[in-house]
Amino acid sequence: MGSKQTTLRKSLKGENIGLKARIDHADQQYKDTGHIFGLKYLEVLEEDPIKFDKFQTRLIAAVSAARETSKHVSGSPAGVGMGELLHLLALPEGEVVASSFGLTGHVMSFPLIVRHMAETGLEENPGFRDGDIWGTNDPLAGGPHQSDCYTYVPIFYDGELIAWAAGVNHIADTGHSICPGGVPAHSPTTYCDGFTYGPMKIGEDLIEYKWFERMWMRRTRTGTLNVLDEKMRLTGAIMLRGRVMELVNEFGLEYFKRATREILERERRAIERRVRTQMVPGEFRQSLFRPIRQKGMMGHLYREADKDWIVHMNETITIEPSSFINIDCDGSTTQDYFWANGHRGGILLGMGWHTMAVLVQSPLVNTSLLRMLDVKGPPGSIINPTRTDVSTCAPNVVGTMLSLLPNHVFGWSYFMRGFLEESYLCEYVYSVIGSGGVLKNGIPWGMTDFGYVGSSPRGPSPWRDGEAAMVGSGNPEADFGEAEEWEFVEPPLTSLSRKLIPDMCSHGKHRGSIGTSAAHLISDPGQFLTMNTMGISGTDMLGCSVGVCGGYPMLNGYVLYLHDTNAFELLEQGETLPTDFVEAWRMIDSGKLKVGSMEVYGNESPVTQLKHGDLVFQGLQASSAWGEPLDREFDLIKSDIERGWMTPETARKVYGAVVEVAANGACKVDADASAKARLELRNRRKTRAVPAKEFWARERAKVVAKDFSHVDVANMYQDTLRYEKWHREFYEFWQLSEDYKI
Amino acid sequence: MSEQTNEGISKNKLKLLVEGKLPLDDIHALLRMPVKDADRFWKYLEVLQERVTWKEKILVRISEHLYVVEKGQERIVKCDCGHEFGDYRINWKLSSLVYARTSTEEFDEIFTTQNKPNPEIVEVREFYCPTCLAQLGVEAVPAGYPFLFEVLPDIDTLYEWEGKPLKSANKDWFQNKTATLTAKWAKEAGK
Numbered sequence: 001m002g003s004k005q006t007t008l009r010k011s012l013k014g015e016n017i018g019l020k021a022r023i024d025h026a027d028q029q030y031k032d033t034g035h036i037f038g039l040k041y042l043e044v045l046e047e048d049p050i051k052f053d054k055f056q057t058r059l060i061a062a063v064s065a066a067r068e069t070s071k072h073v074s075g076s077p078a079g080v081g082m083g084e085l086l087h088l089l090a091l092p093e094g095e096v097v098a099s100s101f102g103l104t105g106h107v108m109s110f111p112l113i114v115r116h117m118a119e120t121g122l123e124e125n126p127g128f129r130d131g132d133i134w135g136t137n138d139p140l141a142g143g144p145h146q147s148d149c150y151t152y153v154p155i156f157y158d159g160e161l162i163a164w165a166a167g168v169n170h171i172a173d174t175g176h177s178i179c180p181g182g183v184p185a186h187s188p189t190t191y192c193d194g195f196t197y198g199p200m201k202i203g204e205d206l207i208e209y210k211w212f213e214r215m216w217m218r219r220t221r222t223g224t225l226n227v228l229d230e231k232m233r234l235t236g237a238i239m240l241r242g243r244v245m246e247l248v249n250e251f252g253l254e255y256f257k258r259a260t261r262e263i264l265e266r267e268r269r270a271i272e273r274r275v276r277t278q279m280v281p282g283e284f285r286q287s288l289f290r291p292i293r294q295k296g297m298m299g300h301l302y303r304e305a306d307k308d309w310i311v312h313m314n315e316t317i318t319i320e321p322s323s324f325i326n327i328d329c330d331g332s333t334t335q336d337y338f339w340a341n342g343h344r345g346g347i348l349l350g351m352g353w354h355t356m357a358v359l360v361q362s363p364l365v366n367t368s369l370l371r372m373l374d375v376k377g378p379p380g381s382i383i384n385p386t387r388t389d390v391s392t393c394a395p396n397v398v399g400t401m402l403s404l405l406p407n408h409v410f411g412w413s414y415f416m417r418g419f420l421e422e423s424y425l426c427e428y429v430y431s432v433i434g435s436g437g438v439l440k441n442g443i444p445w446g447m448t449d450f451g452y453v454g455s456s457p458r459g460p461s462p463w464r465d466g467e468a469a470m471v472g473s474g475n476p477e478a479d480f481g482e483a484e485e486w487e488f489v490e491p492p493l494t495s496l497s498r499k500l501i502p503d504m505c506s507h508g509k510h511r512g513s514i515g516t517s518a519a520h521l522i523s524d525p526g527q528f529l530t531m532n533t534m535g536i537s538g539t540d541m542l543g544c545s546v547g548v549c550g551g552y553p554m555l556n557g558y559v560l561y562l563h564d565t566n567a568f569e570l571l572e573q574g575e576t577l578p579t580d581f582v583e584a585w586r587m588i589d590s591g592k593l594k595v596g597s598m599e600v601y602g603n604e605s606p607v608t609q610l611k612h613g614d615l616v617f618q619g620l621q622a623s624s625a626w627g628e629p630l631d632r633e634f635d636l637i638k639s640d641i642e643r644g645w646m647t648p649e650t651a652r653k654v655y656g657a658v659v660e661v662a663a664n665g666a667c668k669v670d671a672d673a674s675a676k677a678r679l680e681l682r683n684r685r686k687t688r689a690v691p692a693k694e695f696w697a698r699e700r701a702k703v704v705a706k707d708f709s710h711v712d713v714a715n716m717y718q719d720t721l722r723y724e725k726w727h728r729e730f731y732e733f734w735q736l737s738e739d740y741k742i
Numbered sequence: 743m744s745e746q747t748n749e750g751i752s753k754n755k756l757k758l759l760v761e762g763k764l765p766l767d768d769i770h771a772l773l774r775m776p777v778k779d780a781d782r783f784w785k786y787l788e789v790l791q792e793r794v795t796w797k798e799k800i801l802v803r804i805s806e807h808l809y810v811v812e813k814g815q816e817r818i819v820k821c822d823c824g825h826e827f828g829d830y831r832i833n834w835k836l837s838s839l840v841y842a843r844t845s846t847e848e849f850d851e852i853f854t855t856q857n858k859p860n861p862e863i864v865e866v867r868e869f870y871c872p873t874c875l876a877q878l879g880v881e882a883v884p885a886g887y888p889f890l891f892e893v894l895p896d897i898d899t900l901y902e903w904e905g906k907p908l909k910s911a912n913k914d915w916f917q918n919k920t921a922t923l924t925a926k927w928a929k930e931a932g933k
Contacts, residue, residue, distance in 0.1 A: 280896075282899075291863065310884065416895070417786070418782045418787075419778060419782060462806070463759060504855045509806065540859055540863065541864040542882040547879075549806040549807075552882075585856055630877065654851070683875075685877070686839075691872070692835060692836045693927055707885075732920075733920070735928035
């Protein structure tokens, strides 16, 4: 026993004995000094900045080469086509010092995984050895959700653990018991969450155990793709390990150790400086809501989950005098038998997606942000789940939704300070399609379609409109991926269109991005086919609670399933099928498109059975707007109409813009008529609105009478008012006595 | 271009940026600046002050139309049209005009495709300036939700960060006092 412990601990020799002690020491250093690793002075940087820069660039090259090379090992369109993967280099304590392009939010989660390993004694049993391969996808251990799988290897140099090399990607299917794919809209307990593993040793001597391959084949719908993805992650991690060894040999071990730590502290200082010199401190309030409907769906099988909710995500964002950003989620909904439980790895990952782009702005993506920002929620709330039986399938979605809100604030704060060029609404609004079934030849399959993941909008600035399919905050490919590549792995889903949907946008002085459409025709589905959708576009309640400076908030998404249609007959007649849900409705209303039945949902839809000839339309990603709509310049409205992004009817109705469209499509604004129309809209406000005091008195009476328009709304208040800060805000605003109960 | 140096941009170009008229190339140059201009905030205040007709000193801009200004010993929210909303520590929405859309027909006026919110669970509140009727804020929330106090700027810290602390600095300025007004209303109504 004694000799075994000696062997294990030898691998961790260094200034501290074990991993846990090293993490605790680093935390204490930060607490004592305010500097990462207690680095008050950046000696290596200051001594030779050119050498430091060269070293840093070599790190970027190493992680990038690992990713760019290894992705060709994968067979998944997500990995190869859209680059849904990331390779990163972390210090022994888990702090990520460099990461490739790709799913950059993962740099926020990986430190949690290392901490979990330290806290659960894995350094003692089975211990970390040179050549080991480790893996996990468990949100209880720091992972964001089961779809995101980590493969990582310790890097030893002369017997000392000096770093971790990790690969992570979003796999095609997790083996979820209800929803094929990996981002389920309905997940009653964690025991439905699919294949969940680790952190665990999955190989040694840089060779994966055979049984692990078998687990992928046995427990997921896309075993072959998942095995290839596993090999992809490992390939990059081994490549990165080799490059690091080269770097240590070239620069020296002490330089490697010191410089990697100085990079983190330097980047932390850069964030601190940006906040201090470009933002306005203060307290900001934001929130969003998401209905989840499971009532009637779970009854006989999962009675505890047979409920409907309006999930409240509540945030008070404080930019403190120290430049630290504190995100307090008191008042958010309580953990329950739904997908919306936000375990910490997912919360931080989601926070990373947006915030890296808005606040960090560094090519060397790293975890310094973790020292400048924190997200807190009361124990037992969805921000801080404490139960082990609730689903862990989508903490990443909770985190991404939550992070919309501080990033609204950051964009706004730049504007308040005068740095308008930096100001925009970063809304990483994604959705995924899960599908699966059994083909004609009896082969079962499943898939997550990432088309919408790589095509996020860029929200508006105080000086320009939002733009659709523009960025991939969490994903390197700012497009939908290749339609043909997706069709190859989801054969019954024939892609009909990818386009912008006219009029689908949030309006303002600078409108949000135009919503995007994905349309599919179901063709030869085999024995059976199901589809479900999930993401962070809003459902039935808009995507977030407030727009900015008078603009409307993010428009909610839409999913339309049309069953038993005459789509193939229309094709045979040479007719064109609809390319978005607006066109579909128009063709239904005209009688040309015949539909046996239909299902309409917001952004998320339950598992839906589909047949040959069914049509599916999604419309998403209409981001929030900026500013008062009646301040919008007529030229911008005219341009939208000319591009086919807006109809003259909407221009007239929302903006008071009277635009004449000639037969050749040329547009002309009638300035006099428009001025009159705007005046009418403005005057209409006066006739409709009431003084806030009157509104308050009227609404207060309803609150006192517990008249909340819908039982789900009342239930939301009943649940969330248990949390102290939100309770105080609600009671003080409506001036309620403490004996008031809902 | 001068914008790519640490000298920052000219006041004239900043004015164009505020008006949304600065060419994209110039904005890209601003984004590429290695270090931002240190006096941006002061130039910004000058530009903003010149855009309004009233004389109160702007302390910080909080919205497209709204500013926190110094008026005597007070710090109040003021619209660019001149309307005064009162103490900036009290949510300005409580001094606005409010219109809540609560039906599909009312949603149709602003959401013109089929993907509208569900009026059973959400209302869209629009907050207007009582004088110029500009739409200053929008909330999409369930019935009974308190008005969101979107921003309470920590003005004294801001001016400390800028190296020019305000003479009137006092820790009492950074406090949410919204409840004082709702308490007053409740008292007036005898509740």
